[in-house]
Amino acid sequence: MEVRPYRGWDDLSAMQAVCSSMLLAAPGRTVAHPGDMAWWVGWPPKPPDALADQVLLWEDGGEVAGFAAFDPEGQLSVFVRPARTDTDGAIEFEDVALAWASRGDVAVQWMEFEDETAAVDRWHARGFRPTEVGYLNLVRDLQDPADQGAADPRVRPVGDDDVAERAAILHAAFEATEPVAEYVADFARFRASPAYPDGWDLLLRDADGRAAACCLAWPDPISRAGTFEPVAVDPDLHRQGYGRALLLDGLHRFAEAGMTYAIIGAEVDNPGAEALYRSVGFRPDRMLRGYARN
Helix, strand or coil: CCEECCHHHHHHHHHHHHHHHHHHHHHCCCCCCCHHHHHHHCCCCCCCHCCCCCCCEEEECEEEEEEEECCCCCCCEEEECCHCCCCCCHHHHHHHHHHHHHCCCCCCCCECCCCHHHHHHHHHHHHHHEEEEEEEEEEEEEEHHHHHHHCCCEECCCCCCHHHHHHHHHHHHHCCCCHHHHHHHHHHHHHCCCCCCCEEEEEEEEECCCCCEEEEEEECCCCCCEEEEEEEECHHHHCCHHHHHHHHHHHHHHCCCCCCEEEEECCCCCCCHHHHHHCCCCCCHHHHEEEEEC
């Protein structure tokens, strides 16, 4: 088996191709999206050598057959092309990824969809059991003619003059600890990277021109699935409908761009996010669960 660490932006493209193949094999279902990978790799901006500790790629026959992602909080996920799912090679890669992630004092938590029974059985055999950590994944069809309606005039893609206000919303919504100026500078670096979805970074301004809500919308023309990651509303402007309006506009843009469905995830301890996604037509599909060793 040929495995190696992440080397650079070409590897992000290969990882996204794996995700697209997974979505194609499960049309209309929630699966890892290429946009999730771009956000995970690109934000916050980090050098390739840092990502080498977080991404492991499996190559076979000149193709990236799968990859493992391990975040600083200890969550490990393995993604494999559908043609190789549950094969001996894929199982061996899981073992290699687990050994690679088992380092230092960070406890490894395996992330897997609950309905992937063969994979869950394997992780049970390795001594892993379900935890309270979970993400409810939701899906929304985009083939209703109503989704082709008019765009919201309050929403536009982020331009150079919007960066500071746009980043400030994200900083406040996610309670970032670094100074706002540093956060804005990091966001400007992210915008200049290949991970950034130019034209799909959406900002909603209220009637007074104040930046109220923002999101990154990620279309995948291969699978024709879209996703949003992340979605943020200025904490001072909650419960005024801005998040819902922004998502509806994004769904309209997805439909206009030829996406046939959209997917999104919400942490199980974030009922507000789930309620927002349900309000724009998303419905539960499957649960991504964390598994840890006893």
